[in-house]
Amino acid sequence: MGIPGAVDECYVREGVYRRLLAVARSLPEGLSLLVLDGWRPWRVQQYLFETLQATIQTNHPELDEQALLVRTREFVAQPSTEPTAPSPHLTGGAVDVTLCDVDGLPLDMGTLFDEAVPASHADALEGDPGQDDAWRRARDNRRLLYHAMHAEGFTNLPSEWWHFDLGDQLWAHYGEYASARYGPAELDTIESRWRRQL
Ligand SMILES: C[C@@H](N)C(=O)N[C@H](C)C(=O)O
Numbered sequence: 001m002g003i004p005g006a007v008d009e010c011y012v013r014e015g016v017y018r019r020l021l022a023v024a025r026s027l028p029e030g031l032s033l034l035v036l037d038g039w040r041p042w043r044v045q046q047y048l049f050e051t052l053q054a055t056i057q058t059n060h061p062e063l064d065e066q067a068l069l070v071r072t073r074e075f076v077a078q079p080s081t082e083p084t085a086p087s088p089h090l091t092g093g094a095v096d097v098t099l100c101d102v103d104g105l106p107l108d109m110g111t112l113f114d115e116a117v118p119a120s121h122a123d124a125l126e127g128d129p130g131q132d133d134a135w136r137r138a139r140d141n142r143r144l145l146y147h148a149m150h151a152e153g154f155t156n157l158p159s160e161w162w163h164f165d166l167g168d169q170l171w172a173h174y175g176e177y178a179s180a181r182y183g184p185a186e187l188d189t190i191e192s193r194w195r196r197q198l
């Protein structure tokens with residue numbers, strides 16, 4: 001996507017990977033899980049945060065510093081490698097996922113992945129019965145994704161239907177666990193192994 005420092009491969013913690021496999025196996029025939037993002041380097045998190053913040057600031061110059069921060073953090077976590085409060089995707093415990101059909105085409109979720117609008121809130125399609133069939137299908141697709149992920153222990157970020165956590169700080173917060181399992185992670189490349197060994 002042209003983001004500086006982005007990696008082509010999608011990495012997650014092994015425990016997360018195993019649970020994602022279980023989610024995929026649990027889905028109704030003909031549906032699959034499409035993993036859109038997993039572990040992120042700090043540089044990518046910073047780029048996403050700064051880009052969204054600058055865009056909101058341009059479009060809403062009336063927002064003060066605090067309001068701008070709140071609006072930005074709704075859709076991108078603050079970049080942090082702080083061991084007690086790392087950005088979720090830096091831990092390898094956060095994933096962005098959706099459902100797709102047999103051809104790999106994403107199902108309609110009502111909004112696009114990373115669409116930074118209130119309609120992307122996970123429950124935004126709930127509670128309005130006066131809508132059309134397309135709206136109902138998108139609502140049901142969100143429900144299916146949410147319950148399949150929840151059954152395998154993932155928690156959902158309420159502001160994004162696609163973002164789920166396992167073992168990181170958001171997971172501990174929304175799942176009411178005593179503490180997170182994962183801190184910030186780095187890729188174990190051949191270079192980093194040599195640095196440790198030699
Ligand atoms: C940028 C978006 N896909 C995302 O992952 N947002 C959450 C809040 C994050 O940055 O952790």
Ligand SMILES: [Zn+2]
Pocket residue numbers: 037089094095096162163164
């Ligand atoms: Zn995410």
